Amino acid sequence: MTSTAVRVDVASAAEVRRRRRSLGGLAVVPLLAFTALAFGLPAVAMLDGAFTVRDPASGATSYTAGNLTASLRGAYLTALLGSVKLSAVSAGLAALLGLPLAQAVVTSRRRALREAVLTASGVLANFGGVPLAFAFVATLGNAGVLTRRFGLTDQGWDLYSFWGLVIVYLYFLIPLTVLTLTPALEGLRTQWREAAQNNGATPVQYWRHVALPVLLPSLLGALVLLFGSAFAAYATAAAMVGSSVPLVTLQIADALSGNVLVGQENVALALSLDMVLVAGLVMAVYLPLQRRSARWLA
Structure with a gap:
């Protein structure tokens, strides 16, 4: 029974x-x-x-890889590589500058200050587009307030350049770094630091041999996320630099609108497919790193 x-x-x-x-x-x-x-x-x-090509004479369509081939040549390839370079540099600098700020937020004993920084980071991480471009043009443009006050133009400063765009991107990428790395830094256990100190390790040795190896997956994941955010940005660069800095998003807009050549809409779609493939590679790196980091910090 x-x-x-x-x-x-x-x-x-x-x-x-x-x-x-x-x-x-x-x-x-x-x-x-x-x-x-x-x-x-x-x-x-x-x-x-x-993968579609239309015959301008007969209007017939056929499938071919010609659009993809064209998207990886000439100005289109230059723009794709320019976007990759801009995203990589911006992501690296944002992670380098955002990590100490996130650590300061985590170790701060003032809860109000910590919440204020995290709230501001959440707002600034989503602040972009034309308003951000206008703010930087009014501040650091050729006739900007700080440019005229400190004579930056005479010193070689140019906002409408590659490095000027990097500085603008850092405005929203550094807050995004803080939001991304703060949970990982909070996962570092106090017992690990105490054990390192009891064994005679200095703070530098603790970070080199304990904290950074544990945080490495999260750091790399944050880099991937920052890269993707910068890679997909369009409105800020379009409003600020136009075509002076070759970027794949700007090339897609020009091809769709026919600003350069008429009838290049399908090449724009091929460029979009190139971006999707790059984003797919980025996510293929990001997801395993996140899973590994979650196991360490659980």
Whole structure:
């Protein structure tokens, strides 16, 4: 009788688990449907256009890799490499400057100051586009307040250049670094620092041999996230530098609007596919790093 009751209880528990799994699957259906409509259809349209070529004489269409080949040549390739360079430099500097700031936030004993910094970081990390470009033009442009006050133009300063754009990108990438690294820094256990100190380790040795190896996956993940954010930025660069700095997002806009050559819309879609592939590579690096970091800091 006892064994029979146990089997019944086990069967009942298994049935409950199956029902919960089925209900959980049904709950995900709206999200999957929204994802398919919001991301799936545009992705299919982009793939179709990237491999489609229209004959201007007959209007007939055919599938070929000519658009992708064109997107990796000449000015288009220069723009793609320019975006990669800008994103890599901006991400590296943002991580280098944001890590000490995030550490200061974590170790601060004033809770109000900490919350104020995190709140401001959340706001500034999402502040971009035309308002950000206008703010920097009014401050550090050729006729900006600080430019005229300190004579920066005579010293070789140029906001409308590669390094000027890097400084503008740092305005929202450093706060994003703080938001990204603060949870990882909070995961460093006090016992690790105390154990290092008890064994005679200096603060530099603690960071070199304990903290940084543990934080390395999070740091690399933050770099990947910063790279992706800078790589996809468009409005700020378009409003500030125009075509003076070659960027793939600006090339896509020019191709779609026909500012350079008419009928290059499908090349723009091929450039978009190039960006998706770069973003896919970035995410392929980011996700394993996040899982590894979560295991260490759990």
